[in-house]
Amino acid sequence: MRLVFSVAASILVIGICSLAILYERFLPAWDESHFILGSRQYSSLAEQGGPQYYLARTQAELAVALAFPEPKIIFADGETGPGVQFEFGPPMPATMALGAANDLDLTRRFARWAGQGFRLLHIDSVFTPQADLFIPDSTSVIGWRSFGSSPDRVAAHTKAYVEGLMSAGIYPIVKHFPGHGLTPYDTHDFVGFTSAPPAVVEDHLKPFRLLTKTPLTFGIMVGHLNLDQAAGFGAASDDIMGRLRQDFGFKGLVVSDSVNMAPVKKMIGSEALFTVASIQHGADLILEPISPKTDYNAFRTAKQAGSLSQTILVKSHDRLAELQTSVAKLREIRPPATALWIADGEKLGWELLQKGCVAFGRQRSLEQTSSRVVRVGEAELSNAALESLEPIFKRKLSDIPEFHPRSISTTTSLTILYWPGGTGRKMNEPWTSQQIAWLETAREQNTPVTLVIFGNPLAGFQLRSFENVQGLIAWGRSTLSCKAAAAWLSGNFVPTGNWPLE
Numbered sequence: 001m002r003l004v005f006s007v008a009a010s011i012l013v014i015g016i017c018s019l020a021i022l023y024e025r026f027l028p029a030w031d032e033s034h035f036i037l038g039s040r041q042y043s044s045l046a047e048q049g050g051p052q053y054y055l056a057r058t059q060a061e062l063a064v065a066l067a068f069p070e071p072k073i074i075f076a077d078g079e080t081g082p083g084v085q086f087e088f089g090p091p092m093p094a095t096m097a098l099g100a101a102n103d104l105d106l107t108r109r110f111a112r113w114a115g116q117g118f119r120l121l122h123i124d125s126v127f128t129p130q131a132d133l134f135i136p137d138s139t140s141v142i143g144w145r146s147f148g149s150s151p152d153r154v155a156a157h158t159k160a161y162v163e164g165l166m167s168a169g170i171y172p173i174v175k176h177f178p179g180h181g182l183t184p185y186d187t188h189d190f191v192g193f194t195s196a197p198p199a200v201v202e203d204h205l206k207p208f209r210l211l212t213k214t215p216l217t218f219g220i221m222v223g224h225l226n227l228d229q230a231a232g233f234g235a236a237s238d239d240i241m242g243r244l245r246q247d248f249g250f251k252g253l254v255v256s257d258s259v260n261m262a263p264v265k266k267m268i269g270s271e272a273l274f275t276v277a278s279i280q281h282g283a284d285l286i287l288e289p290i291s292p293k294t295d296y297n298a299f300r301t302a303k304q305a306g307s308l309s310q311t312i313l314v315k316s317h318d319r320l321a322e323l324q325t326s327v328a329k330l331r332e333i334r335p336p337a338t339a340l341w342i343a344d345g346e347k348l349g350w351e352l353l354q355k356g357c358v359a360f361g362r363q364r365s366l367e368q369t370s371s372r373v374v375r376v377g378e379a380e381l382s383n384a385a386l387e388s389l390e391p392i393f394k395r396k397l398s399d400i401p402e403f404h405p406r407s408i409s410t411t412t413s414l415t416i417l418y419w420p421g422g423t424g425r426k427m428n429e430p431w432t433s434q435q436i437a438w439l440e441t442a443r444e445q446n447t448p449v450t451l452v453i454f455g456n457p458l459a460g461f462q463l464r465s466f467e468n469v470q471g472l473i474a475w476g477r478s479t480l481s482c483k484a485a486a487a488w489l490s491g492n493f494v495p496t497g498n499w500p501l502e
Contacts, residue, residue: 034279034299034316036075038260038288039064051324055288056123057085066122073327075173078126079145080114081476089117090345091382093475095130096457097356099147099500100473104160106355111164113348118170119335124327125171127221127255129161131207133181136458136501137428141186144457144475148500149181151206158207162218169333171326173255174211176223178240179204183225191233191263192225201227205243212248217326219253220244222283224263233263235278235286245282253284253319259295260288272298280308284316284323346480353475353484357495360460361470372412374403376435377419377455385482392486405438413448415489420455420477430459443468452485461501473497 035041036053039061051071056062065074077085081094092114098107111129118126133154134146147157158174165172176187182204183192194201208220222240226233235241235256244250256278259271275286275295280302289295302308335341379386379397386397393400393415403416418430431439442449443466451471453460460471472488472495474481487493 034275034284034286034320035289035292035295036255036285036287037292038258041289041292042068053285059086059088062086062121062123071324073124073323074122075125075127076118076121076123078114078118078123078128078170080110081144081478086117086121088121089342090349090480091476091478092345092349093352093356093478093481094144096134096144096146096148096500097352097475097497098157098161099153100358100475100497101352101356102153102157102498102500103355104156106352107157107160108164108167110348110352111161112168113164113341113345115165115168115170116335116341117345119168119333120338120341123170124331125173125219126165127173127175128165129158129172129174130176130180131155131158131174131211132176132179133204133207134501135181136461138181138184140181140184140427141188142180143427146181149502150500151203153500155207155210159211159214159216162211162216166217166330167333168335169330171217171219171323171330173219173221173253174208175221176225176257177208177220177244178223178225178227179208180223180225182227187224187257187261187263189262192223194226195228208244209248212244212250212252217252219255219323220250221255221257221287223257224261232277234274235283236274236281238281241278241281241283251319253323254282255285256283256287258288259286260290271295275299276302276308279316280312282312282316284319349478349480350484353480354493354495356475356497357484357488357493358457358460358473358497358499359471359488359495360464360473361466361468363470372408373400373415373417374408375400375417375419376403376431376459379417379419381419381477381482382479385477385479388479388482388486392489403435405434408438410438410441411445411447413450414442415450415452418451418453418455418459427456427458430456430462439463439466439469450489452489454481454485457501461499464499 033052036055038055042054042064051073052068053073054065055075056065080092098110130142130145131154132142132146133151134142134149147154162172182194182196185192222235224234227239232238259274264271264274271290272295276298278286373393390396446468449469451460451469453471453473454477457473460473463469472485474485484493
């Protein structure tokens with residue numbers, strides 16, 4: 001009898017072990033990676049059951065990621081214009097120039113061109129475009145990375161950009177749900193709290209809502225944002241994820257914003273808690289964990305303890321499998337030769353500036369204005385950009401003095417170059433109080449002022465009603481932007497862009 005019990009017990013143990021093996025190996029691979037690793041973590045997490053996901057921010061990081069064996073999927077920020085991280089083609093104007101041009105076919109073609117560039121680098125997915133609204137009186141870090149402030153315009157251009165990227169073989173990740181324009185806070189350092197009324201929140205949600213109703217394949221990044229002081233934030237927020245998964249019915253891939261940002265450490269106190277909460281609420285990938293092994297172990301522990309919903313995990317597994325299938329198909333789309341891609345970019349960039357540069361005020365040629373030229377900020381320009389501008393002013397730009405109002409009479413007509421960097425000004429405060437006082441007095445005296453805005457577009461937006469001011473928004477420091485500015489100053493360029501800000 002003892003022998004029978006012993007045999008039965010052995011069979012039971014073997015059966016349980018076999019079920020455990022089946023659970024771990026043949027049922028959905030819930031232990032596949034849920035982490036997009038930053039460069040410091042590329043080799044720190046050995047997981048089975050799925051591909052590795054890598055984030056590359058520079059060419060050097062990309063080279064390391066590409067050296068790892070398959071299967072892998074490589075992500076990048078994917079932004080063009082000022083602040084671009086992969087400068088391997090002609091520098092382009094800021095994204096807002098597309099909103100100013102308001103030509104959906106141009107946006108689609110531009111996104112296709114950008115996507116082809118990332119395919120040439122063997123990047124699979126990018127965290128772009130931004131479906132965030134730009135609010136003129138906000139200090140938001142989104143700035144001119146947004147298409148503009150109209151929900152309908154932003155929605156239309158976001159959709160066109162997604163279509164363009166996919167036609168080039170790139171998997172798009174739209175950001176930052178539920179809308180970074182809702183908050184003045186920089187979510188690298190603070191949670192993006194907002195107490196905006198429901199109608200305003202709905203405006204910011206609208207681009208995402210409209211996009212999720214399309215049949216397009218794409219992912220969404222959830223920013224470190226908080227609606228009306230609700231519990232939790234970002235991907236770890238039941239409120240925010242509930243809107244995306246339940247209210248919008250979004251069944252696609254969801255990525256958290258970077259865990260390697262201050263809000264996770266300040267508000268959650270543990271990135272492992274953030275990871276588990278995010279996956280429980282329906283996120284699929286956690287971006288840039290600081291301690292991936294710790295996060296992974298916390299995830300496994302929560303799963304084995306039954307505190308993670310089996311339904312949630314199965315759905316996440318299916319979405320990650322769909323990501324892998326989509327990327328494999330998109331990789332079949334071959335980019336053009338590099339030389340042809342660069343030549344196409346030069347033509348496309350110039351077309352964008354022709355349609356997207358914004359002129360305002362009474363237009364006069366440079367000869368009709370002053371030879372007195374001043375600058376705001378530092379000229380962060382390439383040699384080619386400098387060469388296109390310096391002949392216009394017949395001097396080196398390094399010799400142009402800063403705009404110090406106290407040293408210039410308000411009856412002296414000026415040409416002011418507003419450079420991209422070095423101003424130290426917030427987005428919604430482009431001018432110092434002394435500069436504004438000078439400009440207001442110059443308006444009263446009808447003193448002609450010419451502005452060329454290479455940096456913060458609000459430096460021009462704020463002065464549109466000044467009758468004595470003529471200006472151009474050139475959308476960045478690229479060589480193409482400088483050529484456009486030189487042509488405009490010499491009276492040979494009439495841009496047709498309209499303000500994408502309300």
